[in-house]
Amino acid sequence: MRDNKRQKGVALILALFTLLFVSLFVVAFIDILNIEQQINTNQMAQLQASFIAEAGLETALYNLRTNSSYSGTGGEVEFPDSSGHYSVTVNTGIKMITSVGTVEGSGSGYSVTIQAYYILRGDSTPYTVLVDSWTWS
Numbered sequence: 001m002r003d004n005k006r007q008k009g010v011a012l013i014l015a016l017f018t019l020l021f022v023s024l025f026v027v028a029f030i031d032i033l034n035i036e037q038q039i040n041t042n043q044m045a046q047l048q049a050s051f052i053a054e055a056g057l058e059t060a061l062y063n064l065r066t067n068s069s070y071s072g073t074g075g076e077v078e079f080p081d082s083s084g085h086y087s088v089t090v091n092t093g094i095k096m097i098t099s100v101g102t103v104e105g106s107g108s109g110y111s112v113t114i115q116a117y118y119i120l121r122g123d124s125t126p127y128t129v130l131v132d133s134w135t136w137s
Contacts, residue, residue, distance in 0.1 A: 042110070045103045045110040046103075046110050046112070048082060048084055048101075048103045048110075049084065049101045049102060049103045049110045049111055049112040050101065050112045050136070051101070052079050052082070052084045052085070052086045052101030052102070052103065052112075053086060053099045053100060053101030053111075053112040053113065053114045054099070054101070054114065055079065055086060055101070056073070056077070056086030056087065056088045056099035056100070056101060056114075057088070057097060057099040057114050057116055057134075059073075059077075059086075059088060060072065060088045060090055060097045060099065061097070061118070061129050061131070064090070064118065064120065064127065064129045065125070065126045065127050065128075065129055066125050066126055066127075067125075068092070068120055068127055069092055070090055070092075071089070071090050071092065072087070072088040072089040072090045072097075073086070073087050073088045073089075075087060076102075079101075082103065083103060083104045084101060084102055084103040084104070085101075085102055086099055086100060086101045086102070087099075087100050088100075094117075095117055095118050095119065095120065095132075096115060096116070096117050096118070097114075097115070097116045097117075097118060098113065098114070098115050099113070099114045099115075099116075100112070100113045100114075101114075112136065112137070113136070113137045114134055114135070114136055115134060115135050115137075116131050116132075116133070116134035116135075117131070117132040117133050117134070118130060118131055118132060119131075119132050
């Protein structure tokens with residue numbers, strides 16, 4: 001009879017350790033999922049900021065086709081259907097466009113800057129505007 005009680009006690013201890021191990025595994029898995037979700041959110045915000053900065057660059061190129069002295073947005077322009085905005089500065093002296101796209105994320109903002117040197121061709125509107133080189137940061 002005594003051996004039977006000992007075996008039941010050992011089985012209970014093994015069951016408790018197994019439950020503890022599975023519980024720790026589940027908690028670690030949930031923590032990993034939360035980290036992955038935050039990484040995905042950050043990557044999405046960074047990608048949106050990149051697209052918004054590109055939209056600012058395209059806006060500048062479009063405006064330069066009709067106005068060779070276009071100097072930029074003069075401030076932030078809200079991007080439709082998002083929590084982002086862009087600002088564009090055009091230096092007509094060195095023919096450089098700087099576009100900054102920003103997205104407000106959870107707790108902090110994400111921004112991407114594109115600098116592009118351009119070439120303006122033609123004698124009258126619409127001018128031909130070509131991007132010579134550009135950098136992202």
